[in-house]
């Protein structure tokens with residue numbers, strides 16, 4: 439179902455009035471985690487002002503350490519919904535566990551499956567039953583074939599609105615958090631009709647390198663970007679080092695207009 443051989447023309451995933459996979463590049467931006475009302479509403483306001491169309495933010499966080507901030511859960515989802523009401527931005531947030539799908543789906547416009555759950559086949563089968571688009575992040579050590587098979591699980595279960603997200607894979611390089619596999623963008627476009635977006639923030643892990651790789655992703659043919667932005671990255675409870683400041687995000691959005699215009 440995910441293959442280009444099965445369906446020749448590219449799929450456009452509709453998110454309300456937005457189209458992902460069409461002629462416009464959609465930018466989803468916001469903090470790694472929803473931390474507080476002030477932090478989230480400020481993030482929403484600033485990413486909207488800079489030109490983003492969707493707000494990201496985790497309410498359930500898959501943290502490496504059990505002692506790290508785990509997210510505000512339903513309280514965070516409510517804040518995301520409030521931010522949508524105030525700004526009109528569409529909401530993207532991660533669902534980590536099948537038991538919380540109904541709750542997350544009640545608030546979110548798009549469900550995100552994180553890299554650590556790409557091959558959680560039970561979870562994939564369950565999100566397949568939800569009538570909302572799903573962003574499927576590439577597993578940290580998944581091949582393109584495995585990633586497409588994970589998308590196939592969601593589609594086989596009846597949900598065709600799958601958006602693939604390249605977010606970096608683990609290699610021997612340690613200077614960056616992961617290695618952004620930009621070649622995945624044209625390869626996915628060749629193998630599949632599904633839209634593909636790029637998350638340079640988690641791929642690189644250092645804010646300084648996010649903007650050039652975001653521009654490169656657009657040049658490579660990505661249909662959208664997922665970018666971490668925080669009103670004050672130094673105080674972030676999660677992923678501060680890779681989060682753009684408001685002014686860096688604004689600069690990136692201006693630069694992208696140029697890149698998108700060229701390609």
Ligand code: PEP
Pocket residue numbers: 470496500551552553554575605640
């Ligand atoms: C995220 O987008 O907040 C996230 C946890 O990403 P990933 O699953 O790619 O690590």
Ligand code: MN
Pocket residue numbers: 470471640666676677
């Ligand atoms: Mn993050």
